[in-house]
Amino acid sequence: MPPIQTRPVCITAVADANRVCITVPTMEGLKQALIAFRREVLMKYPYICAAVLLLWSFYPQFPFQVLYFVFYVVPRSIILGILTCLGFERGGVRSDSIASRYQSQYYGGYTPGNGFFSRSQSYGAIGQDGSDGSTLAEQPHPIRRIFWRFIGWLLLYGSLVVLLKYGGQ
Numbered sequence: 001m002p003p004i005q006t007r008p009v010c011i012t013a014v015a016d017a018n019r020v021c022i023t024v025p026t027m028e029g030l031k032q033a034l035i036a037f038r039r040e041v042l043m044k045y046p047y048i049c050a051a052v053l054l055l056w057s058f059y060p061q062f063p064f065q066v067l068y069f070v071f072y073v074v075p076r077s078i079i080l081g082i083l084t085c086l087g088f089e090r091g092g093v094r095s096d097s098i099a100s101r102y103q104s105q106y107y108g109g110y111t112p113g114n115g116f117f118s119r120s121q122s123y124g125a126i127g128q129d130g131s132d133g134s135t136l137a138e139q140p141h142p143i144r145r146i147f148w149r150f151i152g153w154l155l156l157y158g159s160l161v162v163l164l165k166y167g168g169q
Contacts, residue, residue, distance in 0.1 A: 002031050005026045046167045050162045053156075
């Protein structure tokens, strides 16, 4: 299988001092990857693919909730845990902590409004339970429920197509 075609995409900020380059696949590269996926996975393992799509159709939000948990909830909990260990808590800066000693040594009675310390204070005030003080439980919008139900039906249809098209070969 030939390698997927890619091209570099660079973002430049303030002259060429801060330049970030990443490689992204081209449309031809994506086409090659999909063809290879069809040949190497769908045609060789149609029953497994159909079963995965069928199970995914029952709860289509699952992979997105896993990504949300891994990339948002876990890092946020780690940062809040570190801030709590340093002394930034829901009620403010804990007495006789690293944060209180730093504040008294460098700031005294005045803490600048847009600095690292004040942002740590406000983020530490969120607390470990993740609540921001609001008591209303968020209800999903009806359109969101309809959207996920539609995605579930599409996944079910996809599992049937995979099973019927590649299952008997």
